[in-house]
Amino acid sequence: xxxxxxxxxxxxxxxxxxxxxxxxxxxxxxxxxxxxxxxxxxxxxxxxxxxxxxxxxxxxxxxxxxxxxxxxxxxxxxxxxxxxxxxxxxxxxxxxxxxxxxxxxxxxxxxxxxxxxxxxxxxxxxxxxxxxxxxxxxxxxxxxxxxxxxxxxxxxxxxxxxxxxxxxxxxxxxxxxxxxxxxxxxxxxxxxxxxxxxxxxxxxxxxxxxxxxxxxxxxxxxxxxxxxxxxxxxxxxxxxxxxxxxxxxxxxxxxxxxxxxxxxxxxxxxxxxxxxxxxxxxxxxxxxxxxxxxxxxxxxxxxxxxxxxxxxxxxxxxxxxxxxxxxxxxxxxxxxxxxxxxxxxxxxxxxxxxxxxxxxxxxxxxxxxxxxxxxxxxxxxxxxxxxxxxxxxxxxxxxxxxxxxxxxxxxxxxxxxxxxxx
Numbered sequence: 001x002x003x004x005x006x007x008x009x010x011x012x013x014x015x016x017x018x019x020x021x022x023x024x025x026x027x028x029x030x031x032x033x034x035x036x037x038x039x040x041x042x043x044x045x046x047x048x049x050x051x052x053x054x055x056x057x058x059x060x061x062x063x064x065x066x067x068x069x070x071x072x073x074x075x076x077x078x079x080x081x082x083x084x085x086x087x088x089x090x091x092x093x094x095x096x097x098x099x100x101x102x103x104x105x106x107x108x109x110x111x112x113x114x115x116x117x118x119x120x121x122x123x124x125x126x127x128x129x130x131x132x133x134x135x136x137x138x139x140x141x142x143x144x145x146x147x148x149x150x151x152x153x154x155x156x157x158x159x160x161x162x163x164x165x166x167x168x169x170x171x172x173x174x175x176x177x178x179x180x181x182x183x184x185x186x187x188x189x190x191x192x193x194x195x196x197x198x199x200x201x202x203x204x205x206x207x208x209x210x211x212x213x214x215x216x217x218x219x220x221x222x223x224x225x226x227x228x229x230x231x232x233x234x235x236x237x238x239x240x241x242x243x244x245x246x247x248x249x250x251x252x253x254x255x256x257x258x259x260x261x262x263x264x265x266x267x268x269x270x271x272x273x274x275x276x277x278x279x280x281x282x283x284x285x286x287x288x289x290x291x292x293x294x295x296x297x298x299x300x301x302x303x304x305x306x307x308x309x310x311x312x313x314x315x316x317x318x319x320x321x322x323x324x325x326x327x328x329x330x331x332x333x334x335x336x337x338x339x340x341x342x343x344x345x346x347x348x349x350x351x352x353x354x355x356x357x358x359x360x361x362x363x364x365x366x367x368x369x370x371x372x373x374x375x376x377x378x379x380x381x382x383x384x385x386x387x388x389x390x391x392x393x394x395x396x397x398x399x400x401x402x403x404x405x406x407x408x409x410x411x412x413x414x415x416x417x418x419x420x421x422x
Contacts, residue, residue: 024060024353026051026343027068027086028096031103034074035223038250038279039099042332043121044069047096049324049333050307050340057308060347068092072103079103083110093353096339099332101125101144101176108133117358119342120384121335125180126190129383130199135359136384139339139375140296141391144180144273145190147294148206150391151244151271154292154405156210158415165268168207169216169240171231171256175248181273182246186214215240222248232259241268250274254283261287261422268418276394276401277330288396290419295394297334297375298403302410305341305373309348312341314374330401338373345371 028047031040051067059065068090072079079098086092087110097120098107104123111118112133119137120128124144129136155164172182183190187205189198207214216238218231235243243265245256253275260270261284274280275293284291303314317337321329342362350357362371363380367388370377379387393405395416402413 022063024063024065024094024347025068025090025092026065026094026096027070027083027090027092029070029072029079029082029086029098029103029107031074031079031099032069032071034072035249036074036100036103038277039122039332040071040074042277042330043099043336045321045325046121046329046333046336047340049321050337050344053312053320054308054340054344057310060344061351067096072098074100074103076103076106080106080110083107087114087116094343094347094355094358095119096336096343097121097123097139099123101128101180104128105176108136112136115355117343117346117355117362118384119339121339123177125176127180127192127199129385130192131194133384135355135362137342137362137378137380138385139335139342139373139378141386141389143385144177145184145200145202147181147273147391148185150294150393150405151185151292152206152210152212154393154415155212155269157407158405159417163268163417164210165212165241167213167215167238167240168242168244169235169238170207170214170244170246171217171235172219172246173225173248173252174219174222175246178246178248178273185244186217212242228255228259229262232256232263232265235260236263236265243267243270244272245270246273248274250277250280251283253280257284257287257291257422264422266421270419275396277332278328281396281399281401287422288399290395290397290416292393292395292404293401294391295331295401296392297331297338298392298394298401299329300403300410301374301376301392303374303376305338306345307341308344312374317374334374338375338378341373342371342378 030043051065055064070082099122101123105128117135126143126145172178184202185207187203190200192199247253253272271292276295299318301314305312346358346362349361365379370379394401395404397416404415
């Protein structure tokens with residue numbers, strides 16, 4: 001377990017060192033090693049930057065914040081144990097959520113049972129939000145099952161009918177999140193694992209509704225898969241004009257791309273569920289050109305949030321993140337930063353760290369009186385899913401992740417279509 005240090009020289013840090021004030025303790029279990037380590041490390045950076053900036057501004061309601069982070073090694077059982085320790089041993093005042101649907105699903109049960117507000121930075125599978133948990137709040141646009149609507153809306157709004165892809169190959173990791181995106185695209189039933197009931201029937205699916213025929217599908221196992229070339233050859237032989245790869249991580253997205261490049265696949269369009277990270281670009285180079293990825297955040301978004309009781313914009317976040325870490329941020333750092341903003345506003349709004357009061361305050365948010373973050377404004381429905389927040393569609397072009405859709409959110413770059421092979 002690692003307890004991060006506060007910014008050296010801050011007024012709050014000096015008072016804590018002399019024991020002059022109480023503190024607000026927040027726990028976060030993150031996958032700092034294992035399958036999700038790249039995203040987990042960036043979540044850690046986003047959380048810590050936010051906490052440090054709050055402390056620089058005098059803490060929350062005058063009290064400094066101490067963040068405790070633990071490495072769950074991308075393992076659900078370890079994540080459960082760590083949140084139980086936060087609650088029963090460390091007696092934290094609040095928690096920040098973990099990364100991935102696979103970890104968030106079991107953690108949600110623990111936090112709900114103990115009455116904690118659960119701000120989830122990742123974990124978009126719809127079945128997480130249909131268990132009846134109280135005080136669960138998702139800090140991304142919507143459940144993963146609905147992401148496909150942004151993909152097909154973009155195709156229909158930005159591409160002339162005669163140029164649209166008419167056939168698709170859909171390859172999927174056997175992963176909580178990837179399976180959820182697949183359900184929406186292909187029109188599958190979403191099953192509650194607790195009792196086998198149907199949570200939602202996504203038929204006929206977003207691809208069918210858009211007139212796109214699925215000519216090939218394949219699912220690879222959650223762990224140990226390495227037959228990327230055979231998968232890519234099968235995709236190529238299908239002749240699909242649209243290739244959809246729903247991976248569990250950016251690393252898998254790199255493997256898919258390299259394999260498709262090796263077999264010289266020539267689709268009109270490519271969409272991935274993962275791949276906004278700089279590591280994806282570094283691993284694919286020119287093969288990334290024109291690949292589309294959905295995202296919850298973009299550096300160019302002119303969102304205005306609040307931090308430390310002061311205005312704090314998305315541009316402020318980008319600048320300060322680069323100063324701190326020497327790298328350009330991506331959504332894996334921005335989303336947890338927004339979670340931290342939300343919890344700060346909830347504590348201030350509730351007037352305490354009482355989790356029941358914090359939850360009531362968050363549920364009372366509306367589009368007119370929302371939580372304000374670098375991801376934009378948030379208000380939630382009774383399940384804990386955001387209201388009226390679209391996914392953003394981005395595209396890699398010239399080594400830059402450009403925002404392309406929806407066109408009514410803020411300034412966009414033109415869609416690069418059709419893709420000129422791999």
